[in-house]
Amino acid sequence: MPGESPTGYGVYLFRKSLALPAKPAAFVVHVSADNRYKLFVNGTLVSLGPARGDLMYWKFETVDLAPYLQAGKNIIAARVWNEGDLRMETQISLRTGLILQGNAESEQSLNTNAS
Secondary structure, eight states: OTTSOSSSOEEEEEEEEEEESSOOSOOEEEEEEESEEEEEETTEEEEEEOOOOBTTBOOOEEEEOGGGOOSEEEEEEEEEEEOGGGSOTTSOOSSOEEEEEESSGGGGGGOOSOO
16 A cells, blocks of 8 residues: 555455446456455455465465456445554554455456556
């Protein structure tokens, strides 16, 4: 997060709008955050994590968003938080961040970027 402490306590909301001509049969993404995240599609919690790992083997979740998507406008949101110095000792952290990547080209409209 530009302008924020990379390791301090903070809670952040990331959001993207996705317009679909029809409800997809599958829409697979991979998602992770530092320290923790909750991923929502149209207001429904669909994933949380990541599972604990370490800096060399960071964990991510693979989620099929299709059951939560609809034809027309969709809102994909992630609440990310870093517990800073108060995080559990087992929750390894490098810096606050979120990554979401589409599994295939048709899903890459949700990739994390400046939008």
